[in-house]
Amino acid sequence: MPVHSGRGKSQGMVALLLGAALLAQAQDTLTYTLEEAVQRAAQVSPLVLAAEGAVAAPTGERSVVRSPFQGNPVVQYAGAQRTSETLDTWDWEWSLRQEIEIGGQWSVRSSAAENRIRAATERVSDAVRITGLDTRLRFLNLRMATRTAVLADSAAAFAERLAAMAREQLDAGAIGVLEYNAAVVESARTQSQADRASAARDAAAARLMVVLGVEPPLTVEAQPLPSLPEETEIDRVRLVAVAEALRPDLRADSLAVEAASRDITAAKRRAIPNLELAGFTGREEGTDDLLGFSVGLKLPLVNRGQAASGMAEASRAAAEARRMETRRAIESQVLGNASLLERSLAAEQRFAIEGLAAARENASLIGTAFEEGAVGIAEVIFLRAATVAAEVEYIEARRSAYEAWFELSAALGVVPERLAEFVGAEQ
Numbered sequence: 341m342p343v344h345s346g347r348g349k350s351q352g353m354v355a356l357l358l359g360a361a362l363l364a365q366a367q368d369t370l371t372y373t374l375e376e377a378v379q380r381a382a383q384v385s386p387l388v389l390a391a392e393g394a395v396a397a398p399t400g401e402r403s404v405v406r407s408p409f410q411g412n413p414v415v416q417y418a419g420a421q422r423t424s425e426t427l428d429t430w431d432w433e434w435s436l437r438q439e440i441e442i443g444g445q446w447s448v449r450s451s452a453a454e455n456r457i458r459a460a461t462e463r464v465s466d467a468v469r470i471t472g473l474d475t476r477l478r479f480l481n482l483r484m485a486t487r488t489a490v491l492a493d494s495a496a497a498f499a500e501r502l503a504a505m506a507r508e509q510l511d512a513g514a515i516g517v518l519e520y521n522a523a524v525v526e527s528a529r530t531q532s533q534a535d536r537a538s539a540a541r542d543a544a545a546a547r548l549m550v551v552l553g554v555e556p557p558l559t560v561e562a563q564p565l566p567s568l569p570e571e572t573e574i575d576r577v578r579l580v581a582v583a584e585a586l587r588p589d590l591r592a593d594s595l596a597v598e599a600a601s602r603d604i605t606a607a608k609r610r611a612i613p614n615l616e617l618a619g620f621t622g623r624e625e626g627t628d629d630l631l632g633f634s635v636g637l638k639l640p641l642v643n644r645g646q647a648a649s650g651m652a653e654a655s656r657a658a659a660e661a662r663r664m665e666t667r668r669a670i671e672s673q674v675l676g677n678a679s680l681l682e683r684s685l686a687a688e689q690r691f692a693i694e695g696l697a698a699a700r701e702n703a704s705l706i707g708t709a710f711e712e713g714a715v716g717i718a719e720v721i722f723l724r725a726a727t728v729a730a731e732v733e734y735i736e737a738r739r740s741a742y743e744a745w746f747e748l749s750a751a752l753g754v755v756p757e758r759l760a761e762f763v764g765a766e767q
Contacts, residue, residue: 343493345534367557369560372560372562377423378476378553380532380552380553380554384553385468387467395460398460399457402454402457409438409446410439420432431622433630434622435579439615441614442615443610444740448605452600455602458595460592462589464589465548469750470519475548476746478548479528479562479565480743482560484738484739485541485543491728496529498724499523499527500517505521515717545559552659566756571686579748579763580671580675583671593659598657603648615635616635617635670751674748674752677748678763680740680748681741687732688738690704700731
């Protein structure tokens with residue numbers, strides 16, 4: 341009959357607890373694809389929520405100004421006591437007065453409010469665009485930091501094995517202390533790099549968690565990125581025109597200019613008199629019933645809309661300046677990121693073809709060559725460091741290409757997958 345020792349039970353319990361901890365850790369990790377992350381960020385973005393809330397202001401304004409009635413109606417009651425030698429009576433009167441715009445000011449103001457509503461809606465789209473770019477870049481940083489951490493862990497594991505083999509060779513008298521110490525230092529150095537890379541990955545995850553609204557103890561993991569677009573020649577002039585047609589912030593600025601122009605027109609129409617209608621009913625001397633109406637004009641002798649015109653002119657000048665600034669920023673973003681994308685894609689593809697394969701082949705040959713005595717520890721450290729540097733360079737080349745892809749797409753106001761519809765020369 342087998343005997344189960346306390347040590348065996350203890351080990352089984354440790355394994356069970358470890359398995360439970362790993363399961364809990366897996367359950368606490370939320371995995372996102374890139375587009376899932378972008379959609380999630382748009383739902384919880386303070387920038388988007390604020391832009392959506394801002395639509396309420398012009399919507400409320402429109403509900404007030406889309407009527408020819410200027411201001412609220414005035415309902416008035418008047419009473420007076422009439423006293424004579426023979427009779428004591430109470431006279432009373434109800435009246436209703438309303439000022440009406442007859443110059444069409446209300447129609448112009450309503451049009452201005454409509455433009456402001458549309459501009460605020462475009463600002464929501466622009467907030468989604470900005471949030472999408474920010475999320476894509478954070479997602480990219482997490483993905484690249486994860487790859488760098490995996491590479492650093494692999495380099496540290498190799499250096500640790502190298503130090504162990506160096507110890508065996510030192511004990512056998514095959515190498516000296518100098519070479520052995522070099523292997524130990526390399527092991528410590530790569531382990532330090534691995535620790536820092538792991539910390540950088542955790543920091544990148546934390547930055548992505550912020551825009552996704554994920555709070556500890558949960559954490560996030562980034563799924564693989566979509567494939568980069570193929571290297572292509574970009575028609576910059578065409579892209580600038582596309583961006584000016586698609587960017588929601590430029591459309592919002594143009595609508596703001598139009599709204600301010602309508603405000604100027606409405607202000608100038610204040611020089612047209614407003615009509616005032618009134619109706620009244622009442623009783624005098626206790627016996628006479630009154631019913632009548634009055635018509636009047638409110639003459640703009642003092643206030644002819646001068647202040648409103650000045651404010652509207654100032655608003656239009658500011659809106660035109662903002663539109664000009666936005667258009668210049670769009671042109672700069674498109675031209676700069678178009679050049680970056682062209683060069684980054686070329687660099688990434690060239691490095692993948694010419695340098696990465698050779699570096700990875702060296703990585704597989706270094707350990708064998710050392711074990712066979714074909715190279716010494718110094719050569720192994722140098723060649724391995726060159727291989728790791730090549731992998732890191734490739735990661736950075738891909739990061740640059742993805743950043744340019746995402747930023748050029750955002751500059752155009754389209755999702756990255758649609759960029760291929762617009763790049764390249766027109767046929």
